[in-house]
Amino acid sequence: MSSEFSDSWSEWLLHRRHGGDAEFERSVRSNITRDADRVLDGARLEPGMTLADIGTGDGLVAFRAIERIGASLNVLMTDISVPLLEYVQAEASQRGILAQCKFLHGSADVLNDIDDDAVNAVTTRSVLAYVEDKPAALREFHRILRPGGRLSIGEPVMRDDALEVCALKKLVSAQPVDSDPFFSMLLRWRSAQFPDTEDEMRALPLTNYGERDLVRYALDAGFSEIHLEFHIDVLTEDIPTWEVFLNNSPHPLAPSLDYVLKTRFTPDEREFFEPKLRSLFEKGGRFGASRMAWMTATKPET
Ligand SMILES: C[S@@+](CC[C@H](N)C(=O)[O-])C[C@H]1O[C@@H](n2cnc3c(N)ncnc32)[C@H](O)[C@@H]1O
Numbered sequence: 001m002s003s004e005f006s007d008s009w010s011e012w013l014l015h016r017r018h019g020g021d022a023e024f025e026r027s028v029r030s031n032i033t034r035d036a037d038r039v040l041d042g043a044r045l046e047p048g049m050t051l052a053d054i055g056t057g058d059g060l061v062a063f064r065a066i067e068r069i070g071a072s073l074n075v076l077m078t079d080i081s082v083p084l085l086e087y088v089q090a091e092a093s094q095r096g097i098l099a100q101c102k103f104l105h106g107s108a109d110v111l112n113d114i115d116d117d118a119v120n121a122v123t124t125r126s127v128l129a130y131v132e133d134k135p136a137a138l139r140e141f142h143r144i145l146r147p148g149g150r151l152s153i154g155e156p157v158m159r160d161d162a163l164e165v166c167a168l169k170k171l172v173s174a175q176p177v178d179s180d181p182f183f184s185m186l187l188r189w190r191s192a193q194f195p196d197t198e199d200e201m202r203a204l205p206l207t208n209y210g211e212r213d214l215v216r217y218a219l220d221a222g223f224s225e226i227h228l229e230f231h232i233d234v235l236t237e238d239i240p241t242w243e244v245f246l247n248n249s250p251h252p253l254a255p256s257l258d259y260v261l262k263t264r265f266t267p268d269e270r271e272f273f274e275p276k277l278r279s280l281f282e283k284g285g286r287f288g289a290s291r292m293a294w295m296t297a298t299k300p301e302t
Contacts, residue, residue: 009081012252013057019244019256027238032125035154035292036064039123042152042296047072049120052144054078054108054137055127059088065123066097076114078104109136114144121145124153128214130253132205138221145299151223155214157230157291158251162194162207169196185273188264193254206253211293223297230293237288242278 018025039061045051047069053062056077066073079085085103092101104113108124108131122141131137141151165187172187187196195201202208211230218226239245246258255263257277261270280286 007081007083009057009079009252010083010087012249013084014087016247016249016252016256019239019246019248021240021244024238024240024244024248032060033064035125036061037068038294039125039152039154040065040068042294043121043123043150045069045073045121050074050076050118051121051123052076052078052111052114052119052141054111054122054124054141055080055130056088057081057084057127059091061123061125062088062101063091063095063097066095066100071097071100074100074102076102076104076119078106078108078111078114080105080107107131109133109140111140111144116143117146118144119146119149121150121152123151124155126154126156128153128155128209129158129206129251134205134209134213135217135220138217138223142221142223142299147299147301149299151218151295151297151299153214153293153295155293155295156251157209157211157293158194159201159207159210160289160291161250162196162201162204163198165190165194165196166198166201181269182273182276185265185269186277189257189260192260192264193250206251211295214293214295218295218297222299224300225298226295227297228293228295230291232289232291234287234289236284237286239281242281245281 018028043051045065051062051065051073053065053075056062056079059077062075062077065075077088082105085105089103092098106113108127122145128134128137145151168187168190172184175183195204195207211228215226215228239248247256249256261274265273
């Protein structure tokens, strides 16, 4: 990775999300482009409008919006990551759409660079999970929207992933001390990626909310016509190789398995654990669950 585009957000979005595998990257991109289209359908954009894509990342939703609407759409791309804003600026220039784009640095809950009633639509995809003060973010989205403007978000809900790790911790704690260490090592890996106690889960922005909370934040911020669909998809995992499995992680704040093995395991422990996990991986047929909240809402006209 070029150092100019490097922080933990850019490292995950541009590399770790697809574990360095070009074919898997194509499959990930096809899935997330479908997600972006779903978010944009909810935004109901039209020519001449202005969209604020909050936590724009590598520009997935914002660039897709320009592809769909064309040269008359203006897009404000905001992010907390300077390297990602530099990345999308370079990408916009390469696409010849720089004049339609503005790049704004800051957190989703403090959008000081955007005026009141400035935009026709606000989108986020997989951003609120990382925002400390989600009710404040929803208030900011409401403030910057013009009356009649649309909010459309697609957000993962990762509370159940954490609950699974909490359950694994309880199981491991109940094991006799001389039992097979595989499960306690499995826990060591999983608890590096998700909280392993309910207290920690409730304290962490990543896992301290559910889909109903998103509806409440939208209502409290003043939105109307709120519609939320919660989708749970339990699918056979499509990670193609062990190397991709090793180098990939489930969200930007989670270390890869390889990193956990390097930093939290002794060489002997790794030698014990990795072949067992690899053989389970190579048997195939593992399921992965994705839980997504798709919410649209309108800022009332008066
Ligand atoms: C999982 S990525 C999603 C990126 C993009 N929206 C997409 O759909 O591909 C999360 C993004 O949220 C940004 N982010 C994290 N915390 C943020 C915050 N407090 N405010 C705004 N953006 C934030 C990260 O820099 C990253 O670009």
